[in-house]
Amino acid sequence: MSNNSSDIAASTLLWFANEKAAEVNYPAIVFSGAMMTLGLVGNGLVFYVYGYQFQRTPANVYIYSLSVIDLVCCVFAIPFDIFWLRFPLIYGAAIPCKIFTTISLAAYTSQILLIICISRDRYYKICYPMKSFRIQSPNKNVLFALVLALCLSSPSFVVHGTKKIKMAVPGVVATTCSFDESLDHRVPVIYFGLCLSLAIADLLVLLFVYISIIRVVYRRSRNNLVYSTGVNASSIYKMSMTEQPFSNTREYPIPRRNNELRKRFETQVSKTSVIFLVVAASCVFSYIPYIVIELITNVNGIDFRNHSILVQKIMGVASMTFCISNVCNPIIYGIVNPNFRRECFRLFSCQKPARYSYAFGAKGQR
Template sequence: MKPENFTEQCVGAEEFCNLSREEYITMLNEYIYPQTYEWVLIATHTAVFVIGLVGNALVCVAVYRNHSMRTVTNYFLVNLAVADFMVILFCLPATVLWDVTETWFLGDALCKIILYFQSVSVTVSVLTLTFISVDRWYAICFPLKFKSTINRAKTAILLIWTISLTFNAPELVVLTTEKLVPLRFDLEYLVQCTATWSYTSDLVWHITKVVFIYTIPLLLMTVAYHQIVRVLWRSDNVPGQAETIKLASAEQTQLRSRRKAAKMLVAVVIMFAVCYFPVHLLSVLRYMPNIKQDDILTCLALLSHVLCYANSAINPLIYNFMSGKYRREFKRAFCCSSTLSLESQTTTSRLTSKRQDMRCQHICHQRQYRNMCHTCLVRNSCRNNFMN
């Protein structure tokens, strides 16, 4: 029995001191229940979740099923898709729940693992885009000095994950759950997943991430793609070919293909820069002494989280709109096996016919082999070459 003169100490706002435990819990439940704008936020994240999972899975399936797409660039894009797929699957639901309820319900272990893995995935994404830009820069600007291979791409991907896991390791140590808002009862409400190191250390850490995981890689990619665009659009010559050689049909096709690939990669980099700029800006601004946490800053923070996850879902859409190969493979993923077989046979026959046609034209140009051209006189191009 409590003594008659015992007075229970009130924790938190005085207006809630007279509430019973049940009334107190009801009040907290009403507080964390989603408001109208938060339902819009949930719906937006749900759309990003579905599009991101399906799109990134299709990227992996497309490269796996089509051997001709197993290029160095596509290996890097698959690595990017794997990182995006995993962060959407494991990190997006937890972040939405946290943003809406202002409470981390998943415990201390998942606080460390989920936020650490989210940081790792962002680092993997930016390093992958950087490696792609450097690889394309060497291949297009210095075609005779550098040979890009699949084995080198696999080694680079292993290096990317090693650097990402190591760079973000401090978060595994400092992240933990804390009750930053005092409550009257021992309840798991308004718990936050936060870093335990000092204010200064946290500021230095975020500035370091902004510099090394956003600013410097973005500058490198900008310089690389600027030079790539200059080389690919300054003339009608494939890099590595002599200026005086007039491009054949196959070389023109190769040049157009490289230009399309460059446009697609530049679009991916621009979307990355746009989507991650707000979250990096806010991560530094919130430490400024004159910046106060108000409703506007909270809404901007929620919007920045949406953009980060949207970036993981938008890359497959870019591939679909800007790459014919990815678009065809995405369509094939929803077709039956007989259709796939028919398309494969049709594609093979077209390639074979094109090779025979090019070989025939080459022979027709050789005057000493005119007798060999009778088999291809039905082709107008060969007939014209023969008669001239």
């Protein structure tokens, strides 16, 4: 009888301790729940519009695939994090912790890898358009990102697990989802160190790729005079040597239709590159606060529970900023692509949707 009474008292004390810890996590829970709701609505619209209203061009396949990954994050990853924030001290068994942590890591890793594949695709299409053999199909890139993400995230099933936390009251032991306590304490340091290194490497790669794209687009924009006349550089040189008027349209007719198509093509390619650039930047920067906080916690041994309640709440929200990456993409598409906005308005107004033939509903999109 005394054992049962002591067990009940320990469970009651553990529950009150959990509620006190969950109270600190409420801002992070509200933030994550808001991101999950917005992500479900926004990516649901992207999934429908780009998957069923726009033709499956390379840009559309990438955007559609990103929306699927974001939906997986909103359905599995974020609810798992919310559950952990709500019950930080009475999590439960180790197997659910391993499974959901691995699924979450695989989803977020595939998102980053797919963005890297997209940047590579844009780089060769714009900087080396004649070397099309280097460009793989979007479906192969998506499959490659998913397979590689599963391989990279598979160690998480071994590394993560439940961890026991001794409370101030004797006999009361809390359980949380973290790194397996049977592992060496250096494993978390190495793990988050690698994550931070990969995030920095991804950022540098994306900076190099999109800076190169911007330089090429700028250089081509300076050659618009050559494109507008339909005369190549050697012809211009010969014309200048013979003092022949450059605007002699009778002898050098201006192919206005080809010029319009060329300008439209370059505009749409630049617009697509801007979209993927902003998507990549928002994704990478949304992960950095979380990785930095986890790295500081595991390397320096800083326990934010020893700080004020306000600091704990701020750190809790900052550790969930990676959820922003699942919300930003629909907002970016809505700002840049007017046809996406139009389809969303038609969907909510129950009007008959239009069937577009190109990525952004305009001819000349690549």
